[in-house]
Amino acid sequence: MRIDIISVLPEMLEGFVNTSILARAQKKGLVEIYLHNLRDYTTDKHRRVDDYPYGGFAGMVIQCQPIDDCIAALQKERNYDEIIFTTPDGEQFDQPMANELSLKKNIIILCGHYKGVDYRIREHLITKEISIGDYVLTGGEIAAAAMSDAIVRLIPGVLSDEQSALSDSFQDNLLAAPVYTRPADYKGWKVPEILLSGHEQKIKEWELAQSLERTKRLRPDLLE
Numbered sequence: 001m002r003i004d005i006i007s008v009l010p011e012m013l014e015g016f017v018n019t020s021i022l023a024r025a026q027k028k029g030l031v032e033i034y035l036h037n038l039r040d041y042t043t044d045k046h047r048r049v050d051d052y053p054y055g056g057f058a059g060m061v062i063q064c065q066p067i068d069d070c071i072a073a074l075q076k077e078r079n080y081d082e083i084i085f086t087t088p089d090g091e092q093f094d095q096p097m098a099n100e101l102s103l104k105k106n107i108i109i110l111c112g113h114y115k116g117v118d119y120r121i122r123e124h125l126i127t128k129e130i131s132i133g134d135y136v137l138t139g140g141e142i143a144a145a146a147m148s149d150a151i152v153r154l155i156p157g158v159l160s161d162e163q164s165a166l167s168d169s170f171q172d173n174l175l176a177a178p179v180y181t182r183p184a185d186y187k188g189w190k191v192p193e194i195l196l197s198g199h200e201q202k203i204k205e206w207e208l209a210q211s212l213e214r215t216k217r218l219r220p221d222l223l224e
C-alpha cells in the first residue's frame with residue numbers, strides 16, 4: 001500500500017511517519033508513506049498557497065492551483081483508489097472505514113487547513129471526505145496521522161502478532177477485554193484468577209463476557 005499525504009505543514013508529520021510502527025512497516029516494505037509540501041507546487045513566486053475568500057468572509061482559503069497540480073503530478077505516476085480530504089464536516093472515521101481503506105493500493109490524503117480549501121477541489125477531485133470526530137482541529141495533519149496509523153496497523157505483517165489487530169476494541173463492534181501482565185499481585189491489586197488458571201476455553205469465555213459487559217456499560221450504542 002502507498003499513502004501520499006499533502007500538507008502545508010509536512011514537518012508536523014515527519015516524526016510521526018518515521019517512528020515506531022509506521023517506520024517498521026515501511027522498512028519491511030509493507031507500506032510506503034510520502035509527505036508532499038503543498039508549497040512545492042505553487043506557481044506563486046512567494047510560495048503562497050492561500051488567498052482571501054470571495055464574499056468577504058474571514059480567514060484564508062487554499063487555492064485550487066497548487067492542490068490540482070500536486071494531485072495531477074501524483075496521478076501521472078499511478079492510479080489512486082481514493083483521494084481523501086480531512087475535514088470536520090466529513091464522514092466520521094471509524095474501524096470499518098479503517099478496514100476498508102487498509103485494502104486499497106494507493107490513497108492520497110489532502111490535509112485541510114485555515115478556513116478550508118477552495119470548494120471546487122472538493123467538488124472535482126476529492127473522492128472521500130473524512131472527519132475524525134466532532135471537534136475542530138487547526139489543520140488536517142492530526143487527522144491524517146490518526147487515519148494512517150489506524151489503517152497501516154491493519155495491513156497483514158505490520159503488527160508482530162496479527163491476532164492483536166483482530167482482537168482490538170471495535171473490531172467486532174465490541175470493546176476489548178482488559179489485559180494484565182506480571183506480577184499477578186501488585187500491592188494487593190490482583191489479576192483475575194481465571195487468567196492464571198490455564199483453562200483456555202474458560203479464559204476465552206471470560207474474555208467475551210468482559211467485552212460484552214464493558215461494551216454494554218461504556219458504549220451501548222455499539223450493540224444497537
Ligand code: ADE
Binds near residue numbers: 086087133
Ligand atoms: N480538520 C479540522 N478538524 C478536523 C476533524 N475533526 N477531522 C478531520 N479533519 C479536520
